[in-house]
Amino acid sequence: MLFGVSDITYIWTIDGFVYLTSIMDLYSRKIIAWTLSKTLEVSCVIETIKKAKARRNIDKPLILHSDRGSQYVSKEYKRVTATMQCSYSKKAYPWDNACIESFHSLIKREWLNRFKIRDYEHTYRLVFEYLEAFYNTKRIHSHCDYMSPNDYEKLYHRLQ
Incomplete structure (x- = not known):
């Protein structure tokens, strides 16, 4: 079973905002799929979900949690996630999505804020x-017994 969280964050560039949509596996804190876009259209979320399903070869049950942003409650999103169990944060209760919110804060604080980002290509x-x-290969997490998400998943697969 995969239990994932998803959200969208903005990244400021000289050319204007770029939007990062991410899906995190809560078991390992690994970012299993991400998409960068110039708009906040629902298609970006759908593309990220398709990437996650392809990368994880998902045939097991999938639970996907998100906030109640317009992209995540749209008809298109509901159609694409019809075979999944969707979970939503309570209204005005951001703590349900804290892991992915924390990741988006982290990527900005640890990396992106160091640069004067020019445009979409530079951001990508x-x-x-x-x-x-x-992040997925070297950055350690206390949740993962101070291993990287990739190493934590490898350990899990060796133990099975």
Whole structure:
């Protein structure tokens, strides 16, 4: 079973805002899918869900938690997630989504705020570098017994 959380955050660039949609596996805190977009359209969330399903080869039950943003309550989202169990934060209660909110704060604080980000392409390179070369592979988490998300998942698979 996969229990994931999803949210969207904005990233300021000289050219204007870019939006990062992420899905985190709550077991390992790994970002299993992410999409960068120039708009806040629901298609970005749908693309991220499709990436997560493909990367995890999901045939097991999936629970996906999010806030009640317009993208996550749209007809298109409900159609794509019809085979999943969707969970939503209570209105005006952001703590339900704290893990993904914390991650979005972290990527900005630890990495993105160091740069004067020019545009979408520059943002993509920076996000890719942080997620694929550091966060999932090297950054340790107390939740994961001070291992990286990838190492924590490898340990789980060895024990099964």
